[in-house]
Every structure is written in C-alpha cells, then in structure tokens.
Amino acid sequence: MVINQTSKIPVALTVAGSDSGGGAGIQADLRTFAFHCVHGTSALSCVTAQNTLGVTRVDALSAEAVAAQIEAVVGDIGVDAVKTGMLLNREIMAVVASQVESWNLGNLVVDPVMVSRSGDRLIDDGAIAFLQDILIPLAAVVTPNRFEAQILSGLEIDSVNDMRSAAEKIHSLGAKAVLVKGGGMKGDLRGIDVWFDGTRLDVLKTENVNTTNTHGTGCTLSAAIAANLALGKDLFTAVTSAKNYVTTALKYALDIGEGQGPVGHFFPLLEKTI
Ligand SMILES: Nc1ncnc2c1ncn2[C@@H]1O[C@H](COP(=O)(O)OP(=O)(O)OP(=O)(O)O)[C@@H](O)[C@H]1O
Ligand SMILES: Cc1ncc(CO)c(N)n1
Numbered sequence: 001m002v003i004n005q006t007s008k009i010p011v012a013l014t015v016a017g018s019d020s021g022g023g024a025g026i027q028a029d030l031r032t033f034a035f036h037c038v039h040g041t042s043a044l045s046c047v048t049a050q051n052t053l054g055v056t057r058v059d060a061l062s063a064e065a066v067a068a069q070i071e072a073v074v075g076d077i078g079v080d081a082v083k084t085g086m087l088l089n090r091e092i093m094a095v096v097a098s099q100v101e102s103w104n105l106g107n108l109v110v111d112p113v114m115v116s117r118s119g120d121r122l123i124d125d126g127a128i129a130f131l132q133d134i135l136i137p138l139a140a141v142v143t144p145n146r147f148e149a150q151i152l153s154g155l156e157i158d159s160v161n162d163m164r165s166a167a168e169k170i171h172s173l174g175a176k177a178v179l180v181k182g183g184g185m186k187g188d189l190r191g192i193d194v195w196f197d198g199t200r201l202d203v204l205k206t207e208n209v210n211t212t213n214t215h216g217t218g219c220t221l222s223a224a225i226a227a228n229l230a231l232g233k234d235l236f237t238a239v240t241s242a243k244n245y246v247t248t249a250l251k252y253a254l255d256i257g258e259g260q261g262p263v264g265h266f267f268p269l270l271e272k273t274i
Contacts, residue, residue, distance in 0.1 A: 009038075011077055011230060012079060012082070012227050013042065013073055014040065015042075015043040015083070016219070017044070017086035020047075023215040024050075025048065025050075028262070028263075032227060035266065042069070043069035043073065044061055044066070045086060045087050046086065046088045048122075051257055052256065052257030052258060052260050055116060055118070058122075066096065067095040071099065080107060081227070081230040083110075083225070085113050086113040086123075088122070088127070089127050093131060094130065107140055109140065109142075109143065110138075110139040111218055112144050113148075113219075115148070128151060136170075136174060137174030139176065140175070140177065140229070141177040141235060142178050142179070143221060143222050144166075144180055147184060152166075153166035153170050163180045164194050164201060167180045167194045167196035176198075177198075179193050181221065192204070192205050195236070197236070209253075211253045213263070214260055215260040216262045216263050217249075217263055220245070220265065221243065225238050228242055246263065249263035251264075
C-alpha cells in the first residue's frame with residue numbers, strides 16, 4: 001500500500017473497553033489500526049483492571065460520556081469504519097446504536113463481547129437481548145466466538161456443521177454477514193471460522209497456531225476487519241485479510257505474564273529488522 005502526504009488518511013473508530021494489560025480491548029484495537037496504516041480513534045466504554053490471568057475489576061463510563069466521545073470524533077474527523085467491542089451494559093449499547101443511526105455509520109463491525117478467554121463475564125445480565133435485537137441488526141458483520149455464538153443462536157457448537165447452523169441462525173438477527181470464530185473449538189478445529197452472508201456459506205481456514213498466548217485474538221480480528229473496510233476493501237476480503245493478520249500475530253504472540261499472553265501486533269516491524 002502506498003500512502004503519501006496527499007492521500008486521504010483512512011480513519012477507524014473503536015468503541016470498546018480498556019485492558020490495563022494491553023492485550024485486548026482498546027489497546028489491541030488501536031495497535032491493529034496503526035499496523036494497517038489507519039488512523040485510530042476511540043470511545044472508551046469501561047476500564048478493566050486486567051492482565052494475562054484475568055479481569056479483577058470493571059468500571060463503566062456513563063452512557064453520556066460514551067456518546068460524547070463518539071460525537072466528538074464523528075462530528076469533526078469523520079470515520080470510514082467502526083468496531084464495537086466490550087460495551088458492558090444496555091445503556092451504553094443504546095447510545096452506541098443511536099449514534100450509529102443518527103450519523104448513518106456504515107461499515108460497522110460488531111464484536112459481541114460477552115466473556116473473556118479466561119472465563120470472565122464482560123457483559124451485564126439483560127444486555128444480551130439488547131445486543132441481539134438492536135445492535136446486531138445494524139452491523140455489516142458480527143463476529144461471535146464459540147461461546148457467544150452458542151448464546152446468540154441457542155445451539156450447542158461442537159463441530160463445523162454446528163458452526164454453520166449457528167451462522168445461519170445468527171444471520172437471521174439482521175446483520176449483513178456473520179463470522180462464527182473457532183478459536184474456542186477443540187483440537188484441529190481451532191482457527192477455523194465460518195462465514196455466512198445470506199448466500200455464501202464458507203469455511204475459512206488458516207493454520208492452527210500452537211500457542212496458549214491467544215489473549216486479544218477476537219479484538220484484533222474485528223479491529224483488522226474495520227481497518228480493512230476503512231481502507232476500502234469489500235467485506236469478504238476485509239475478513240479474510242484480517243484473519244491472515246491474526247494468524248501471523250498469533251505466531252508472534254508475546255510470552256509475558258503468568259497466564260495467556262497477547263498476540264504480537266508488531267510483527268511487520270520485527271520482520272523488517274530480522
Ligand atoms: N490457535 C489458533 N490458531 C489459529 N487461529 C486461531 C487460534 N486461536 C484463535 N484463532 C483465530 O483468532 C480469531 C479470533 O477467534 P477467537 O475465537 O479466539 O475469538 P475470541 O474468543 O473473541 O478472542 P478473545 O476473547 O481472546 O479476544 C479467529 O479467526 C480464530 O480462528
Ligand atoms: C477490555 C476487553 N475487551 C474485550 C475482551 C475480550 O477478549 C477483553 N478481555 N477485555
């Protein structure tokens with residue numbers, strides 16, 4: 001890609017939580033945007049005290065504060081794509097949905113964050129129905145992991161066929177496309193995702209990377225999809241390129257902390273210096 005000083009700089013917005021450990025959430029999103037040469041902007045929904053072992057505390061921002069951040073960014077800078085991550089509660093989801101509608105924001109990637117890899121609950125009771133009924137229908141693509149896809153579809157997911165059925169069921173909620181992610185599947189199925197956009201049902205396969213340092217894969221994937229959309233790629237290409245980015249970032253995952261380390265976003269720089 002060539003970006004010179006006269007090119008229009010693509011801009012992406014993440015509406016998500018902060019991960020103090022730097023592996024997921026807004027920190028992962030902004031790094032991912034930067035490594036796609038996309039200017040990253042952010043609206044913080046909550047602050048988690050978190051590390052590679054898990055989440056010890058969550059503090060929500062007010063819904064008004066989230067709305068004000070989105071307004072400040074969109075009203076002045078403008079955005080080419082948006083991703084949502086950990087939105088925590090219905091009040092925050094409601095202002096995000098109304099901002100998306102009033103600014104007519106297309107290219108919306110909804111990562112329906114409900115639970116972390118280490119098993120911590122990242123959404124309030126009662127917010128799931130709102131996500132399902134109001135936010136997901138506004139999305140260009142929704143990217144549930146295995147656990148989230150089970151909740152959204154009501155199906156048990158143990159095989160690729162189950163992932164296909166879940167993708168079809170979740171598509172009927174109204175998003176243009178669905179990517180059911182397979183990071184939480186067992187054995188060889190880890191790393192297999194299923195795409196459905198109403199006509200095309202595809203199994204997306206990359207190599208299964210043998211690492212336990214997988215913190216932030218989902219945030220990185222949805223941020224990379226948003227970055228690719230901001231760069232003007234079509235939705236399916238944005239998703240497959242994002243998946244390739246995550247696979248390489250997993251190969252360069254960081255072995256830090258006592259638990260699950262984060263994926264290594266900065267591999268493009270490492271490769272240049274090797
Ligand atoms: N070990 C692995 N090898 C290859 N790809 C993987 C592996 N683990 C996860 N992935 C890929 O990473 C992407 C994110 O999927 P995953 O199911 O891990 O999301 P998630 O559970 O939302 O992530 P997190 O909550 O850790 O941010 C998917 O494309 C998935 O296939
Ligand atoms: C802030 C935040 N967002 C998303 C996730 C999902 O991995 C997480 N663990 N923390």
